[in-house]
Amino acid sequence: MSAKGQAARKSEGRPVRFSDVVGHARAVAWLRRALASGRAGGAYLFYGPPGVGKGTLALAFAAALTCPHRTDEQEACGRCGGCRAAARGQHPDITWIEPHSEAGNVTIEQIRDLRAHLSLSAGASGWKVAIIDRAERMTLQAANALLKTLEEPAGQAVLVLLAGELALVPETIQSRCLRFYLAPVPVSDLVRELEARLGLPPEEARARAALAGGCPGRALAGMEGVTARRKAALGWMQEALDAPAREVDRLAKAADQADLAQVDETLSAMIWLWRDVAAWSWTKRPDLMINSDLRDHLAPIGQKVAPEKAVSALEALLGARRMVSEYTSRRLTLNWAWMTLRSALKAEKGPVTLAARSG
Numbered sequence: 001m002s003a004k005g006q007a008a009r010k011s012e013g014r015p016v017r018f019s020d021v022v023g024h025a026r027a028v029a030w031l032r033r034a035l036a037s038g039r040a041g042g043a044y045l046f047y048g049p050p051g052v053g054k055g056t057l058a059l060a061f062a063a064a065l066t067c068p069h070r071t072d073e074q075e076a077c078g079r080c081g082g083c084r085a086a087a088r089g090q091h092p093d094i095t096w097i098e099p100h101s102e103a104g105n106v107t108i109e110q111i112r113d114l115r116a117h118l119s120l121s122a123g124a125s126g127w128k129v130a131i132i133d134r135a136e137r138m139t140l141q142a143a144n145a146l147l148k149t150l151e152e153p154a155g156q157a158v159l160v161l162l163a164g165e166l167a168l169v170p171e172t173i174q175s176r177c178l179r180f181y182l183a184p185v186p187v188s189d190l191v192r193e194l195e196a197r198l199g200l201p202p203e204e205a206r207a208r209a210a211l212a213g214g215c216p217g218r219a220l221a222g223m224e225g226v227t228a229r230r231k232a233a234l235g236w237m238q239e240a241l242d243a244p245a246r247e248v249d250r251l252a253k254a255a256d257q258a259d260l261a262q263v264d265e266t267l268s269a270m271i272w273l274w275r276d277v278a279a280w281s282w283t284k285r286p287d288l289m290i291n292s293d294l295r296d297h298l299a300p301i302g303q304k305v306a307p308e309k310a311v312s313a314l315e316a317l318l319g320a321r322r323m324v325s326e327y328t329s330r331r332l333t334l335n336w337a338w339m340t341l342r343s344a345l346k347a348e349k350g351p352v353t354l355a356a357r358s359g
């Protein structure tokens with residue numbers, strides 16, 4: 001599949017402008033200033049959890065760079081032929097690359113094609129943009145080939161690397177890029193966006209925003225995704241609490257081999273389920289539960305856990321989510337988080353349904 005074909009899939013035919021980006025105001029402001037100054041060239045690295053908006057920001061930047069009718073606010077016009085092509089993922093000067101080999105890697109052939117593409121002359125704007133999604137999945141050979149491109153920048157070319165795990169991007173590449181960390185977007189901002197864009201009732205907007213873990217892509221994706229994530233998270237939680245102690249490592253090992261996006265999504269959903277456990281433990285107030293439909297699962301756990309323990313377990317989950325995106329010791333991190341959940345329950349007298357089989 002051609003790189004352009006991949007872009008078509010990614011941008012889903014939607015105009016991509018800075019005003020489409022949810023959150024990340026500082027990065028957007030920085031990029032607008034770079035565009036205004038005419039010195040936007042070079043290499044960028046956007047990193048942060050899956051679904052946080054790295055791709056949307058990169059496409060908005062690319063569209064603004066290549067639009068010949070950019071507004072005074074440094075925004076793509078959204079109406080010209082170039083902008084329409086960009087929205088369809090068919091702009092000749094915007095290339096989107098993502099892992100597509102059998103092993104799920106970005107290969108040296110893809111980087112060679114990219115180098116050839118960047119060496120061609122650009123259209124009306126003079127700019128050529130290449131976006132490399134999941135740059136941490138470059139093979140060593142691909143990374144070395146990319147390094148050459150970074151060392152001999154070609155005219156008005158812009159490279160934007162996207163990565164979930166910064167530590168997995170080779171230092172030599174990191175050091176040649178302007179790095180932007182895209183942090184999870186605050187829940188209150190997501191709620192506002194969901195209400196404004198989709199006209200959701202406040203309760204659904206709040207639940208969706210909360211369960212999206214600060215990732216607009218997930219919040220906008222719909223309730224089906226939310227239901228699936230909660231189901232997976234509840235499954236993980238129950239397994240971690242139910243299984244004999246020696247089984248916890250087996251669970252962590254399985255999660256270690258799963259896709260980072262999936263682990264991150266499930267962990268962030270677990271955080272919001274456990275948040276309800278903690279809310280129940282402190283207040284016993286059903287109106288404070290976000291996952292009110294799961295109250296029959298969550299309240300009995302909250303009933304058995306001391307409030308202080310519930311909060312430490314919540315902190316452990318929050319820490320685990322941060323650590324799985326930043327480090328590679330996912331298995332160790334998850335072991336630790338799950339043991340903290342178990343100890344929150346075990347400290348109390350009497351068995352909890354969920355923990356009935358724990359050793």
Ligand SMILES: [Zn+2]
Binds near residue numbers: 077
């Ligand atoms: Zn335009």
